Amino acid sequence: MLKSLFSAFLMYSRIPVPHVEWKEKNRRYSLCFFPLVGAVIGGLFLLWNIVSLRLKIGKFLYSAVSVTIPIIVTGGIHIDGFCDVNDAKSAYGDKEKRFSIMKDSHIGTFAVLYLCVYLIFQTALFSQMKTFSAAEITAVGYVLSRSLSAFSALTFRSANPDGSLQNFVRPAHKKITMFAVISWIIACTTAMVYIDFITGTVSFLTAIAVFFYYKKFAYKTFGGTTGDLCGWFLQVCEISILTMAVFAEILGEYIK
Numbered sequence: 001m002l003k004s005l006f007s008a009f010l011m012y013s014r015i016p017v018p019h020v021e022w023k024e025k026n027r028r029y030s031l032c033f034f035p036l037v038g039a040v041i042g043g044l045f046l047l048w049n050i051v052s053l054r055l056k057i058g059k060f061l062y063s064a065v066s067v068t069i070p071i072i073v074t075g076g077i078h079i080d081g082f083c084d085v086n087d088a089k090s091a092y093g094d095k096e097k098r099f100s101i102m103k104d105s106h107i108g109t110f111a112v113l114y115l116c117v118y119l120i121f122q123t124a125l126f127s128q129m130k131t132f133s134a135a136e137i138t139a140v141g142y143v144l145s146r147s148l149s150a151f152s153a154l155t156f157r158s159a160n161p162d163g164s165l166q167n168f169v170r171p172a173h174k175k176i177t178m179f180a181v182i183s184w185i186i187a188c189t190t191a192m193v194y195i196d197f198i199t200g201t202v203s204f205l206t207a208i209a210v211f212f213y214y215k216k217f218a219y220k221t222f223g224g225t226t227g228d229l230c231g232w233f234l235q236v237c238e239i240s241i242l243t244m245a246v247f248a249e250i251l252g253e254y255i256k
């Protein structure tokens with residue numbers, strides 16, 4: 001279990017952990033611990049919120065650091081998948097061509113455009129955040145997005161049996177891993193609704209809607225999921241939850 005935890009953090013974060021040998025036995029439960037990376041990001045984000053309030057830090061600096069925290073923790077691994085998928089889906093061609101684009105280490109024009117829009121919009125959303133409850137729901141969203149991403153890895157058809165994602169799916173103890181991932185999803189749902197019933201419920205339902213769109217998109221465009229697609233979904237899910245948290249806050253103020 002401990003080696004699986006270290007394997008998950010070594011792959012999906014830049015958090016220093018003891019090095020473990022890269023073998024299947026050490027990755028049997030890694031997907032169980034994948035959401036913990038999101039918990040670290042969420043914890044740091046909430047800590048940054050508290051520091052920002054105490055020091056009366058301006059909105060722009062607050063937003064810039066909030067955007068940067070997940071990138072620092074993960075090393076940008078999921079943004080890489082987000083960029084690869086956007087390059088591939090924007091190209092005209094068959095599935096083989098799309099896969100060849102995703103495997104290309106160079107970033108394309110479409111990826112740059114999508115990433116710039118994503119980061120600008122994310123920064124703007126953080127600048128509109130006013131309540132700590134919205135920040136809490138966003139923090140839980142980092143865990144939920146990874147839980148749903150792990151769930152898709154376990155249940156969706158694989159588009160690339162030799163891809164990096166299968167390094168964690170193939171050796172996984174399916175029953176224990178599935179139980180752990182579903183438990184994470186239930187815990188995140190409960191936490192969101194408890195923090196704020198309306199905003200939490202809307203944010204969770206939005207995440208589920210994005211999840212089903214992701215499945216339809218992945219199957220239609222690529223024939224299944226891959227590591228890059230899991231990363232793409234994770235990024236889209238997180239910004240969707242953030243959007244709902246912020247706009248629910250704005251709508252609540254308007255109604256009052």
